[in-house]
Amino acid sequence: MRLGKETSVAKVFQIELGITMLFQRLDTKAVCCLTGTLPRMLAAVDQTTAANTRQVLEARCNTPELKRASRHLDFRVRCVCTDRYAANFAAEAAMQASARDEGLPYARDHTACEMHMVATAHTKTAQLGKLDATVQGLVACALTMTGACAKSRLQKCLLEVFKKKCRQHNQHHAQRAVLARFLNGDPVSSDVMIYNPNVHIIDEPVRARMLQDIEAFVLAALVPTTCPLFSRSRWNGADGALAWLGLFSAHYNGSLLKHTIQKFAGLPLLQGPGGREEDHWIRAIGAELSQQGSQHAIEQGNVQAAHAAEAVDEEMDKEGSEQDDWHKRNKQYRRRSVNFVQDLCLGAIFVFSIVAGLLQNLRRELFHRASVVWRRNVYARGLRSQGRSNVCKLLEVLASEDVKRFYTGLWSSLRQSFTLLRPHNTFEIRALLFTSLARAGACVHQLLVTRRAGYPLELFKLLTNDSTEMVEKILRSSPCLRDELSHEFLSRFGTPAELGSAPAKSILHCIAARREYDICCIECRHASSRRVQKTSAQTWVRSLESVSAAFVIKQNKLARQNVAGVQAHAAPSQGAASEPEPEAKRKAKRSRSAWAAFMHENTQGRTNKKWGDGMADLSRRIREISDSERERLEDLAKTATAAAFQKQGSGPAGFAQTRQQKETARRLQLRMAQDAEDSAAAPASRGMLADASTSPLDSMVLGLPEELARLSQENLDSVAMARRTAQEEERTLQAYMQENAPPALALLPDVDFTQSNSITLPESLPTAEFSPPLAAMAEAG
Structure with a gap:
């Protein structure tokens, strides 16, 4: 403003x-x-x-x-x-x-608004410790990848990581080839499943061909887009960011994501002396022993890196507070994204995807209930069954089927035993899953269920x-539980007879x-x-x-x-049941059709620009023609239009003629013009026209055979009969609706x-x- x-x-x-x-x-x-x-x-x-x-x-x-x-x-x-x-x-x-x-x-x-309540439940659930850190990291990653050519740059960084991390393992290659060929199933599952293995990496040419296949196929499959923005203020969009992060980080324990984001951001990873990539098993065992031991193991392994990252963030915040510089802010986002992928927890992403999926399904049902399509379908169904379609949304709210489906999925998630990767299948992640589901269920119950169970919906x-x-239950309810509308309504209808x-x-x-x-x-x-x-x-x-x-x-x-009451498509019979057109409008339509045939006969297909000053003479001549000549021109135009509809004529309106037919038509026109000049021979001229009408004159002028003209006339008769039948059905339907109006x-x-x-x-x-x-x-x- x-x-x-x-x-x-x-x-x-x-x-x-x-x-x-x-x-x-x-x-x-x-x-x-x-x-x-x-x-x-x-x-x-x-x-x-x-x-x-x-x-x-x-x-x-x-x-x-x-x-x-x-x-x-x-x-x-x-x-x-x-x-x-x-x-x-x-x-x-x-x-x-x-x-x-x-x-x-x-x-x-x-x-x-119930949609805002569900969004509040989603926000409160995402404010848990590790989930909030995941949201902040997703936002930082998305803002880092907003520049030009970000997708291609990200894929190039991923290819460099593959080239650097892909190592040759030629030790015991025969034994590993046999084991990979037959015993390549899931070691955690008890199902004996054998998969078709890829070519075993033995020499450099095989590795080069594999990198070519990775560049051609794997990069586009693993990184189809940049990281979608996880917006805190929107109702949807979280599933796309979580799916992108989960797909990228699920391979090789997040190693690909970590090194790719580090190369893309251009900042080094901050690691302490005790923070090795192979110590996740030690941290997992410590987390199973006790929560305090887990926290001590994590802090002991990466304490210097945490202090260094906090120092960098504080410096960035201090610089950004003095001057709002986009360069400094982008650098701050890059540092946050690198810190996020360095300490990324795949278990938190898994937990967040489960809870966000349940809340997203509830939001989708509320969106569908607020849509125009849902309202039209319910109203139409209510009219056909003569039900209470005007209070359909109230009936949906009172039934609360959407909330019941949400809690059914919540109880199923609480009872189900999810299988995570062993480094992340810890007591801490399972406790986080239980806490997130409990908070989501409590928020929905407090914001949505309790309001639906109280007044005025009880009324x-x-x-x-x-x-x-x-009726007696409502009247016996305590006045302190009623809202303003229920209080005013029950004060007017305070007895069981009045309330019912x-x-x-x-x-x-x-x-x-x-x-x-x-x-x-x-x-x-x-x-x-x-x-x-x-x-x-x-x-x-x-x-x-x-x-x-x-x-x-x-x-x-x-x-x-x-x-x-809105109609998707207008019925074809509505035009016949509408009010008749004015006489002037009907004459204008007739004159236009007659004018088209008249122009075709006299101009021989030439346009207005080619005809030149003769247009004024043609306008004067068509105004002076007789009624019989006008009817002939109208019939000529109708036949040409019917022929065009049947795609029998080569032109857009069926007026296409050969050179010989044009010459024949011109001779007929000259003969009719000479007879018309003689005023005494006017009746003879009309007789000659009548004789010509008995001969195939229309067919000669239009370039249509006699059989086609007959078929066109039959088509017009069938169309007129169908129109009359539709009008009769429409009048019968209107009479029935007036007598039996629901x-x-x-x-x-x-x-x-x-x-x-x-x-x-x-x-x-x-x-x-x-x-x-x-x-x-x-x-x-």
Whole structure:
């Protein structure tokens, strides 16, 4: 955001406003539900404080005549869904107090986004000691490989490591060849498996050919890309970074990764005198004895290297704090990546991949529930079965099948005995796996399960179970356990008869249909605004008004598509059932078709530029032709179009002629022109045309045989018959739908309605939509 000549960081607000109203007609006592979404403009603030958030919400959610209309409503509810940022809750509380002072009190239903809760569980799990170090190392490795030609440079470094580390072993080569040929299975597994071995390395030519194969195949398979960026602020992307690191470091105990990153960064490895590559067995045995012995063994082996690395990092931080230099920062990232691969623990990567996989599956299910495809499918299925499709998301939340699948995978991971490489299959890694899984399960239970088990979702269970026991259970619940919406609702419907009545259930249905449980649709549109604004780096800075206008147009388009009523493809019969075209438009279409045939006969295929000044004369002549001549030209154009559709003509419209046919057509035109000049011989001219029509005149002019013209006419008749059949089927279907119209939303149960709070409800509740109606979704299937 630019303020004069200064540039500052701005926070862009994206707001989605929806309105739902429940009305009752005074004459027929019918109850209608009016619902829709209003696109809102973007807003930018310097800080996301509670005061700024309230000011933005009041400015963007100020709909004309909304306050005056809301004064006529008895019960007002504001359903809000945001992340768990404290300023959002403070702003909503301030707006509620201001509305109460204006005489428009409402019940606030503020829901926290479930996707943000799962992301918080992932963040808290990744903050464990070794897992956090793995994340920091992944970030440093990814930032190190952001330069040009980073992939090719990394593969060259890996090839150099292969050339340097690949040694010849000619001692006991016959014995090793036999053992490698027959006893080459897994020594840890009890299964006797024999694999086909490669060529044994004996001499230098074999080694050279092997290095050529490694350069041709292994480099691309082992390093297909550079290290993906592990973003802490995003919901996905962690699996790609973990898979890249796990694949690269799983070979030769991470030796390839260590030396490749060291060569790529251009910094030496910091090793102490006791830190040899072969001492991992000693460290593994020490870790099994006791946790204290393990820590002592690690510190004893690499204490000088740790001190040296800390000194380098402190120096880099001190230099970077004085001046934000990209060269110094890149050097700091390179040093961190080298330190990371030097002390890399493959067991931590294995643990992180298991825990992150479980949380990623849960996020994918929440993403799918927030998608447009899921909503369309559920709405269409609800319309076909006349079920409660308007509260489908509420039913999914109450069932909590996604959380059940998450905990099923969690218990399976806790019970399963994973087989790790022996240097890393230690008590410390197994304890880290148990701690990570326990923390992930505890975070999901605290943030997601407890909220779903409490109010107001406990109140919405009346929509699925309206038994007397459920009603009494809700009324007997302690008031301290209820939220604001449940308190206001139960204060109005405080008896079992009122709580189980149709008015109470209709209000609950309307609130459940409007209530949201995630803001994925808003969060996913952050990228669209950033893409529009990032073009300023190449061209010019886009203003907030321009970006906001583009966002509102996209939001309005998505709002029309997200409603269960959008059709993927228009039905072919809709054109026949639409309103008839005006007479002037039909004449224009006829004149254009006649004009095409007239131009072809008189210009002989020449274009407008070649014809020159004669276009004005042609325009005058076609306006003066008779009705019979116009009908002849229209039939000529129809036959040519049908021939082109059947791909019988060589031209785009079927007007292709040979030279002899053109000469014949020209002679016919001259003869007809001479007869037309004689006014006294006009009837004779019409008779001559009639005689010519009995002969194959059309075939001669068009260059089509008589059989093809007959087939074209039969094709036109069949198309007209099919069109008439489609129109009859459409009229029959519309008549059936008018006589047997199913309800768009089954909000009210089939029970006897009682008088409650001076509201009488009918047995059906029609619904109006700002966007396309729900009935059209049944046609889309």
